[in-house]
Amino acid sequence: MKVRLHQRFFREAVLASYGSCCCVCSNPVPQLLTAGHIIPWAEREDLRANPRNGLCLCSLHHDAFDYGLWTLEDSYEIRLSPKLVAYLPNETLESNFIHYSRAKIRMPDKFWPEAEFLAFHRTNLFLG
Template identity: 40%
Template sequence: MKRRLWTREELILALSLYLKLPFGKIHHQNPDIIELAQLIDRTPSAVSMRLSNFASVDPFHQKRGIKGLVGGIKQVQPIWNEFMANKDELLFESEQVRAVLEYRPLEQKYGDVLSGVENLKGEVKTQEVKVRVNQHVFRKIVLVNYNTQCAVTSINIPEMLIASHIIPWSANEEERLNPSNGICLSAHFDKAFDKGFITFDEKYKLVLSPSLKDYSTKDYFSTWFQRFEGARINMPQKYLPHLDFMAWHRENIYKY
């Protein structure tokens, strides 16, 4: 029986799933892997192996000396390179492909996320759908990377967590979906980070702005900020916040 080659669409679905899973959970018994296998009519073991192929080309694992499965590297390397060059397009395409296979239009699958787009038309609507879906995917990747807990407080209530961009979405199109440009923060720390009241140093330790310390006489200051000053973030499972992005935040957002 002739082996069925993986299509480009199947490979981008596998890459999208790889980005959303911790390395230790890319085994064939993972429910997410079983679900994708059923969707593309392959075995969970085959999908698990493809994810391990992506691990073999992931620079994060290469730096750790983890080789993954190198047998399929020729198939996955072009998809990985395409993702690195154009994350917006590839992640959105993966969600479109999946929606087709699930027989669910994107607007139905992402009903809450896309609320209001039905009033838009043409290219404006297309772009808004793309932005919102990609932001949703980015959030999922970042939360998984931090084990669904705030990097500062360890709060692990998903509804209270935000995938904070280190370099804002609008400031750098190329890096807006880079997992290393995200950090999982609880809502009030996300706002403080976004407005420059906190930042992180080159050792990933929390730094409080002098502007925030103007409120040091308030009870909430010691409870919600001072107690965490100088503490190192809960380190992510895979993608560390890029030090260059952190430096950009300190130079452009942080209130000195």
């Protein structure tokens, strides 16, 4: 029960911070939004409910982030993995990823992503 409470708090805090829109593409459809962990859930128990370890993402951008196909710079700019770019030219990738390359994410009202967590993602998960 405690885990569910933490998950619920994390999701609600992250989505509210980002105005219930994907921080990459601004998708507002609630059924397609997730609260993604920057440092994975299994990696650090102490960060599981920390909203600064979260991003509000649509399902597509969440999966791609978890697979290391894109990451964030400390400036909050989106950097794409060469593994993703290798599939170009492709209309779907161009509209859903290339269009946002080097753009800054939509920033939250509070609970900005922690630089240390972003650095972990770049170093350990990003396929750079």
